[in-house]
Amino acid sequence: MIRTVLTELGIFLIPFVLYAIFLIATRAAMLHPASWPLRVVGWLTAAALVLVILSLLLLVQYSGAPPGATYVPAHLEDGRLVPGVEK
Numbered sequence: 597m598i599r600t601v602l603t604e605l606g607i608f609l610i611p612f613v614l615y616a617i618f619l620i621a622t623r624a625a626m627l628h629p630a631s632w633p634l635r636v637v638g639w640l641t642a643a644a645l646v647l648v649i650l651s652l653l654l655l656v657q658y659s660g661a662p663p664g665a666t667y668v669p670a671h672l673e674d675g676r677l678v679p680g681v682e683k
Contacts, residue, residue: 607651661682665682667680
């Protein structure tokens with residue numbers, strides 16, 4: 597669960613990091629408040645939210661078991677633990 601949360605947080609930060617790299621490349625004052633106007637921060641936030649929503653939709657679509665699969669829970673066979681599988 598924590599890996600998913602950290603992945604989504606990283607995806608959310610991508611637009612802000614790219615803008616910071618742009619400011620560094622143009623030799624602008626990256627930490628100066630004038631370099632981060634509210635309009636730009638709003639667009640970066642909107643882009644970040646679109647990326648997070650898109651990544652969540654892709655995660656739902658392409659992860660998990662295939663449709664119609666049956667889950668066989670973990671069980672003991674001959675005294676050893678057999679992990680759960682989807683068949």
